[in-house]
Amino acid sequence: MDIKSPFTTPASGRSIPVTPAPVGPTLIDIDHVDFFYGASQALHDINLKIEEKKVTAFIGPSGCGKSTLLRCLNRMNDLIDGTRVANGQIKIRGIDIYDRSVDVIELRKRVGMVFQKSNPFPKSIYENITYGLRLQGRSSKSDLDAVVEKSLRGAALWDEVKDRLHTSGLGLSGGQQQRLCIARAIAVEPEVILMDEPCSALDPIATVKVEELIQELRTKFTIVIVTHNMQQAARCSDKTAFFYMGKLIEFADTRAIFMNPANAQTEAYVSGRFG
Amino acid sequence: MSPSTRHEFQSPPSAARRWESAALWLFRIATYVILICGAGVFGNIVVKGSKTVFTSTAPFINVAFFTEAPESLYVFEYQGQKREMGDREFRAFKTTHPEAKDIKAESYVYSAGGIFPCIVGTVLLVLGSMMIALTLGVSAAVYLSEYAKQGRAVTLIRLAILNLAGVPSIVFGLFGLGLFVIYLDWNVSLLAGWFTLAFMVLPVVITASEESLKAVPKGFREGSLALGATKWQTIRKNVLPYALPGILTSSILGIARVAGETAPIMFTAAYVVRDKLPWEGLTSVSDFFFQGVMALPYHIYVVSSKIPQNEYTERVQYGTAFVFLVIVALIATCSIVMRNKLRNRYKW
Ligand SMILES: Nc1ncnc2c1ncn2[C@@H]1O[C@H](COP(=O)(O)OP(=O)(O)O)[C@@H](O)[C@H]1O
Ligand SMILES: [Mg+2]
Numbered sequence: 001m002d003i004k005s006p007f008t009t010p011a012s013g014r015s016i017p018v019t020p021a022p023v024g025p026t027l028i029d030i031d032h033v034d035f036f037y038g039a040s041q042a043l044h045d046i047n048l049k050i051e052e053k054k055v056t057a058f059i060g061p062s063g064c065g066k067s068t069l070l071r072c073l074n075r076m077n078d079l080i081d082g083t084r085v086a087n088g089q090i091k092i093r094g095i096d097i098y099d100r101s102v103d104v105i106e107l108r109k110r111v112g113m114v115f116q117k118s119n120p121f122p123k124s125i126y127e128n129i130t131y132g133l134r135l136q137g138r139s140s141k142s143d144l145d146a147v148v149e150k151s152l153r154g155a156a157l158w159d160e161v162k163d164r165l166h167t168s169g170l171g172l173s174g175g176q177q178q179r180l181c182i183a184r185a186i187a188v189e190p191e192v193i194l195m196d197e198p199c200s201a202l203d204p205i206a207t208v209k210v211e212e213l214i215q216e217l218r219t220k221f222t223i224v225i226v227t228h229n230m231q232q233a234a235r236c237s238d239k240t241a242f243f244y245m246g247k248l249i250e251f252a253d254t255r256a257i258f259m260n261p262a263n264a265q266t267e268a269y270v271s272g273r274f275g
Numbered sequence: 276m277s278p279s280t281r282h283e284f285q286s287p288p289s290a291a292r293r294w295e296s297a298a299l300w301l302f303r304i305a306t307y308v309i310l311i312c313g314a315g316v317f318g319n320i321v322v323k324g325s326k327t328v329f330t331s332t333a334p335f336i337n338v339a340f341f342t343e344a345p346e347s348l349y350v351f352e353y354q355g356q357k358r359e360m361g362d363r364e365f366r367a368f369k370t371t372h373p374e375a376k377d378i379k380a381e382s383y384v385y386s387a388g389g390i391f392p393c394i395v396g397t398v399l400l401v402l403g404s405m406m407i408a409l410t411l412g413v414s415a416a417v418y419l420s421e422y423a424k425q426g427r428a429v430t431l432i433r434l435a436i437l438n439l440a441g442v443p444s445i446v447f448g449l450f451g452l453g454l455f456v457i458y459l460d461w462n463v464s465l466l467a468g469w470f471t472l473a474f475m476v477l478p479v480v481i482t483a484s485e486e487s488l489k490a491v492p493k494g495f496r497e498g499s500l501a502l503g504a505t506k507w508q509t510i511r512k513n514v515l516p517y518a519l520p521g522i523l524t525s526s527i528l529g530i531a532r533v534a535g536e537t538a539p540i541m542f543t544a545a546y547v548v549r550d551k552l553p554w555e556g557l558t559s560v561s562d563f564f565f566q567g568v569m570a571l572p573y574h575i576y577v578v579s580s581k582i583p584q585n586e587y588t589e590r591v592q593y594g595t596a597f598v599f600l601v602i603v604a605l606i607a608t609c610s611i612v613m614r615n616k617l618r619n620r621y622k623w
Contacts, residue, residue, distance in 0.1 A: 081424050107501035110560060119494030121513060130500035131512075181498070190503055 024051035025250035026072060027192065032088035035068055037080070042068045044246045045088070047217050050239075055214060055223045057254065059230060062152035064243040066226040067116075070194050073097075073224065074111040075104050092192075097250035109136075112185035114253050116197040118178040122229075125152075125161050128169045128180055132188035147187050147274070176207025178214065186221070193217065195225040199232065211236050230270055233256050242266045282613065317600075321363040324597020329592050339389050340594055345548065345574070348587050351380035359587075362609070363385030383523030384579050385548075386587040390595050392552055394569030399465060399553060400544060401534045402482045404472035409526055416522075421510055434487075439480035445473045452542035463567040465553070468544020476526070476533045483525030487518035520617035527610035531603045537572040539595075545573035547581070548594035569597040 028050035035043035044064050050056050058066040077083045089096045097107055103209050129148045152158040157179045169180050185193055201208040212238045227233050233240050240257040242250045250266040261267040268274055330337050346362040369376055423429045451471030461467045491514050498507040499561055546567040578591045
């Protein structure tokens with residue numbers, strides 16, 4: 001373990017909810033989830049309710065399981081051999097997404113994802129945006145044109161690229177590429193957008209743009225964002241969950257987490273004393 | 276610099292330094308030996324072959340050599356003059372010159388005419404086996420690297436495939452003979468040759484395809500799946516197109532090499548001689564697949580070792596070898612040009 005913890009693990013090892021009553025309706029209900037990579041357990045008994053049309057941030061030192069939990073929400077972990085949700089359930093609008101009746105394709109249309117390393121496809125900007133729509137069989141040009149404009153506007157990229165929609169998405173700057181990936185994700189109109197450290201590879205100016213974008217997106221989407229940058233969590237999230245070594249230590253309003261953490265570990269982390 | 280003015284950066288003579296120059300010369304000489312041998316082989320074929328392929332008068336290319344079938348060469352003396360004629364020409368000559376009817380001529384088998392049927396046969400063999408090898412090989416590679424659960428079984432299969440690449444071509448020939456020609460009763464046929472050649476090149480195709488697939492960033496797959504694509508949609512739209520340049524280049528180069536093998540086709544597809552071209556005299560479509568063909572490598576083998584050697588056979592041997600070299604070089608060049616084109620289109 002590369003983290004020098006000034007703490008012993010809390011005796012119970014359980015999450016300690018200090019949340020005031022949730023304000024919005026719950027969209028994603030993570031209920032006593034244990035997660036394994038083969039034999040090694042990455043998540044221990046996670047309990048978390050993610051509210052609709054809110055930005056929820058996952059923070060914590062690297063390796064604590066933020067990405068793992070995020071990737072459970074659209075079942076991206078299915079791609080890794082030997083992974084399993086051993087106990088507990090993850091429900092979206094009351095439906096257990098690991099249930100056998102759930103079609104993972106349908107799930108991923110509803111729960112979009114933006115990756116840490118921006119991954120525009122080596123296609124034109126236009127084709128990047130329409131990729132998900134064409135998968136669904138939508139091919140009318142006027143329809144696609146409209147979605148492209150709407151998504152690019154939604155991702156605050158339209159003005160920058162409207163004259164070169166048919167040039168490669170790889171010709172964009174790093175920050176633009178990441179916003180292109182966001183535009184690509186919102187083009188299929190998901191309910192939830194998962195973002196795994198979307199700014200970690202971006203310079204400060206590009207980071208600000210993405211953060212502003214997140215502020216705009218929160219009105220339409222439920223956003224879950226993983227970040228190792230605490231200022232970022234403080235700036236753009238409504239709720240914050242702090243993880244440590246595969247456990248959810250504290251989950252509360254962002255303000256509470258940063259101003260008045262209930263847990264000593266959380267306090268140590270947000271005040272920069274470890275992690 | 277004279278020894279009297281030694282300075283501090285001058286090297287003292289030492290064993291390490293002597294080894295250094297010995298090693299350098301060893302490597303240098305090895306390289307030159309290879310170069311000279313290579314140049315010798317190519318030069319020999321090109322010089323002797325071009326005597327057959329090119330002519331000193333317009334159109335400067337021996338068109339007949341490319342467009343006619345092999346014939347016997349007749350050499351005879353007529354009115355005190357030495358004449359050389361191909362079979363058909365000789366027969367025509369005898370009808371127009373009745374006095375030459377009983378003339379005594381020495382005949383040299385396959386030494387006149389051209390190699391058109393061999394070129395056609397080789398092209399057909401290459402195209403067919405390439406299609407089969409690409410279909411089977413790319414599918415297997417996609418399965419192995421995209422679908423199959425990585426583990427001991429897959430590792431074993433990969434090992435087996437790699438070993439297949441080391442199997443001598445004559446063994447593939449016998450395998451084709453046993454399975455396709457005899458057991459499946461396809462006889463000596465294009466189809467049997469296609470499959471035999473395809474199986475022989477499969478290890479190259481599968482290995483190259485797997486490598487090319489692996490070179491496609493994981494982000495393309497994840498990005499696509501996260502948008503609600505199925506695995507196959509992801510592979511077809513966002514993985515295979517980017518792997519294709521690598522797959523095609525290596526596979527085509529592999530095919531070009533395998534097409535030069537005589538052993539796999541001599542039992543399965545090649546005829547010493549065949550009068551009809553592959554599209555002549557077919558009564559049904561299936562006839563096309565179940566006919567044997569002439570092929571360049573086998574023709575070289577036949578004219579170099581199966582017929583009496585003399586000054587006239589050399590002409591065909593070197594001519595055929597030269598044409599064959601050019602064809603293989605053309606295929607290789609095409610595949611590389613195509614790769615570069617595709618690369619520019621699918622760059623990331
Ligand atoms: N593909 C994997 N296979 C095995 N273990 C993994 C894999 N990915 C992550 N882990 C382990 O799971 C734990 C949590 O990782 P992760 O969720 O990536 O952390 P974070 O995103 O918070 O930095 C780490 O201990 C890590 O080593
Ligand atoms: Mg992570």
